[in-house]
Amino acid sequence: MPITAREIEDLIREDFPAAQIEVQGDDGAHFAATVIDESFRGKNRVQQQRAVYASLKGAMDGPNGALHALALTTRAPE
Secondary structure, three states: OOOOHHHHHHHHHHHOOOOEEEEEOOOOOEEEEEEEOHHHOOOOHHHHHHHHHHHOOOOOOOOOOOOOEEEEEEEOOO
């Protein structure tokens, strides 16, 4: 079953409630997301992105995952 941009945002927001989140994409499998959150301050980009991928709770796992690809941009607020 395809996933929506809103569903991706909702999954991320569960772990990052105060984040500024923008998810783009409408083909049900390929998306781009920007997540800006204070919790990223002092963390490198890999640590930030791992935290966001973990919030997706398996939506990207294996060939049966609802989400095929997510281009991810993360940073702390300026």
